Amino acid sequence: MKGSFKYLTTGEEDINWGLYLNVVGNAQIQPGTLYPPREHPSGYYFEWATGRVLHEYQLVYITEGAGIFENKHGKYHVKPGCIFIIFPNEWHRYQPVKRTGWIENYVGFSGKIADELLKNPVSSPTQPVIQCGIKEEIIDTYYKIFDLVEKERPGFQQIASGMVVKLLGYIISFQKQKGFSGKPIAKVIEEIRFIMRQNCDKEMNLEKLAADHNVGYSYFRKMFKRYTGVSPGQYHLQLRVMRAKEMLVSSDKSIKEISFELGFQTIHYFSLIFKKKVGMTPSEFRKRTN
Numbered sequence: 001m002k003g004s005f006k007y008l009t010t011g012e013e014d015i016n017w018g019l020y021l022n023v024v025g026n027a028q029i030q031p032g033t034l035y036p037p038r039e040h041p042s043g044y045y046f047e048w049a050t051g052r053v054l055h056e057y058q059l060v061y062i063t064e065g066a067g068i069f070e071n072k073h074g075k076y077h078v079k080p081g082c083i084f085i086i087f088p089n090e091w092h093r094y095q096p097v098k099r100t101g102w103i104e105n106y107v108g109f110s111g112k113i114a115d116e117l118l119k120n121p122v123s124s125p126t127q128p129v130i131q132c133g134i135k136e137e138i139i140d141t142y143y144k145i146f147d148l149v150e151k152e153r154p155g156f157q158q159i160a161s162g163m164v165v166k167l168l169g170y171i172i173s174f175q176k177q178k179g180f181s182g183k184p185i186a187k188v189i190e191e192i193r194f195i196m197r198q199n200c201d202k203e204m205n206l207e208k209l210a211a212d213h214n215v216g217y218s219y220f221r222k223m224f225k226r227y228t229g230v231s232p233g234q235y236h237l238q239l240r241v242m243r244a245k246e247m248l249v250s251s252d253k254s255i256k257e258i259s260f261e262l263g264f265q266t267i268h269y270f271s272l273i274f275k276k277k278v279g280m281t282p283s284e285f286r287k288r289t290n
Contacts, residue, residue: 006149007041010157018113019161022056024149026142029065029101036095051093057118058086058108059167060094061142063134065102069094073126078102081133083171087118087125105142109164117168122175132174141167176227185223188213192220193228193235200239202263206232241277244270248286255282 005025014020023044029035036045046052051070061083069076069084071092078084078094086092088110096102123130132138141163148160180186192209210220224232240262247258259270274282 004146005040007044008149008157014157015111017111017158017161019109019111019117019164020157021107021109021145021149021160021164023058023108024106024145024160026103026105026146028103029096031101032098033101046093048093048095051091053089053091054086054108055088056086056108056110057088057114058106059164059171060084060086060104060106061132061138063103063105063139065096065100067094067096067100067102069129071125071128073128076129078129079131081135082129082131083138084129085118085123087128090125092128105139107142107145107164107167109161111161113161113165117165120168120172122172130171130175131178132171135170135174138167138170141170180223180227185215185220186227188215188220189224189227192224192232196232196236196239200236200243201261204236206236237273238277240264241274244274244282245278245285248282249289255286258282 005023005027007023008021010020010022027037029037035048038045044052044054062078062080064080066080067078069078069092071090076084084094086108145160145163145167148156148163188210192213195209196204206221207217210217213220221232224235228235230238244258244262247253247261248255251258253261255271256267259267262270264270264273271281274285278285280288
């Protein structure tokens with residue numbers, strides 16, 4: 001085995017941060033090598049016959065070779081570009097195919113924020129293996145985490161935890177992109193998003209916009225929400241509110257003028273929408289930012 005690993009101690013400040021690292025490492029497992037390596041402490045080492053249960057999350061990225069990951073929900077084939085997610089208190093085991101070995105990169109972490117992030121439907125114990133492909137962004141993020149942990153400078157846990165969040169963001173992003181790869185609707189959505197941004201100062205007939213692109217509105221709406229996370233109407237509304245925030249901060253225009261310029265029917269409706277989206281009225285927002 002070639003590689004390195006490091007187990008970390010955590011203080012109260014790290015734990016209160018909401019996401020903290022427990023272990024990081026990488027290893028090149030040569031073909032025919034006994035797996036897992038015996039250098040790991042008892043809490044992490046396991047025998048294939050019995051598997052193990054961890055009390056943390058782990059993201060394991062395989063960049064070469066192939067193998068198997070197994071949990072109580074099933075057995076999953078792992079190939080280059082796969083990330084498998086280990087969930088706390090879930091029995092599991094994994095190993096490379098003996099004839100190929102593999103290269104693994106892993107980070108183990110815990111925390112309240114981690115619990116919230118891993119509720120995302122893209123990842124769950126029933127679908128623990130995600131095919132992201134060999135992505136420079138992902139492996140670069142692992143290397144940056146390794147570098148931070150190796151130097152262990154003050155505050156490294158907080159910076160490294162941000163890198164873990166970034167890693168999770170990449171995983172979700174690549175999964176979403178995969179569902180649109182090669183589909184004409186992706187181009188339509190991008191074109192309409194551009195039109196929305198160019199026209200955030202007015203109401204828009206989104207059904208007509210979809211029809212102009214030869215797409216049925218119900219299909220367009222469903223795919224748009226899957227692509228962006230919000231409906232077309234909410235997306236355009238958010239753009240208008242963002243523009244309103246910019247105008248409130250950078251101009252001396254009255255709230256009535258801003259409301260009119262952004263195409264809201266009445267100042268009352270504008271204030272209602274703004275408060276719903278921002279959590280305060282336009283006048284309160286202006287006072288806080290001036």
